[in-house]
Amino acid sequence: MRRVIVLLSLVTLGFAEFDKVATTAAPFLKMGVGARATGMGGGFVALADDASALYWNPAGMLNLNKMTISASHNDWLLDITHDYVGIVLPGRPNERIGLSFTALTMDDQPVRTLGDPEGSSGLVYGVMDLSMSAAYARQITDRLSMGITGRYIQLTAFNESASTLALDVGSILRTGFYGLRIGMALSNFGGDIQFSGRDLILKADIDDTIDGNYSNDVDLRTETWPLPLMIRIGVSMDIMGSGEALIQSQSNRLTMAIDAEHPNDGPEHLNLGVEYAIREMVYFRGGYRHNYDQETWTLGTGINLDIHGLGQVKLDVSAKPMDVFGNTTILSVEFSK
Secondary structure, eight states, X not given: OHHHHHHHHHHHHHHOOOOOTTOSSOGGGGSOOOHHHHHTTTOOTTTOOSTTHHHHOGGGGGGOOSOEEEEEEEEOSTTEEEEEEEEEXXXXXXXXEEEEEEEEEEOOEEOOOSSOTTOTTSOEEOEEEEEEEEEEEEEOSSSEEXXXXXXXXXXXXXXXXEXXXXXXXXXXXXXXXXXXXXXXXXXXXXXXXXXXXXXXXXXXXXXXXXXXXXXXXXXXXXXXXXXXXXXXXXXXXXXEESTTOSEEOSSEEEEEEEXXXXXXXXXXXXXXXXXXXXXXXXXXXXXXXXXXXXXXXXXXXXXXXXXXXXXXXXXXXXXXXXXXXXXXXXXXXEEEO
């Protein structure tokens, strides 16, 4: 009987789900960019038709026929800011090239040690996580587009830093069924990351049983950590609008999107988003995020201004309640010409 209980316990543990939060480095790579996408709850992998496509799905750059520059600013939690800048350059008719820069920063913090836990010495340190990317997208057929992004990632905390390289691969398939689009993206596929720096080099006596030894440099090694690998699969459709939309309208558009996310450091997520456009000038957005700890609903709005002779400017804002942490706000501006 005892053996049966032990066997059942092992089988139960084998099928149990374990929380993998905090088992990867550079979690800022999972933070969505662009007020439009975040206002739609992050359901954007199949839509991805602005300059934030370099983050969501590089294949989406084929949706842009003009030079497009986008910048977004995210006032996140605890005085942490998240900023993104992306540019898409039209090449040949079936090709696009993009560049992007992402940074996570925070205010200077006092240096705290065991001898000075309050940080009263006056010394401060800064933290910055950044990502620099270059992307290429190509139209494979009249319905299938694919893209790839190469990314350099660097984390910096005081005198220590870590860096690595990563790849994103994405595709978008236009089915021809009432404008239904299917998007897939693999993000942050790259090497492990490990901190190093001068504060990890100490003096130590390698054998204190012998008198007169000189202290040697000792390099304290930190653990290596994988990147937050993410697999996204989603669909989007124009329920109302022109072209292949389900309900024809020349002045209004209603777009719906659904994404399923599978990260390597947490449970699966489901992101649902909707966007209502009036004459492609004023936009209202909403989203629902399922299976997150602190996130559920998102809201957003935007306006598209046609500056004659200069190009188009889009201004977007989104808000994402974070439960006990309050609201986060993302502002975006996009210029195309």
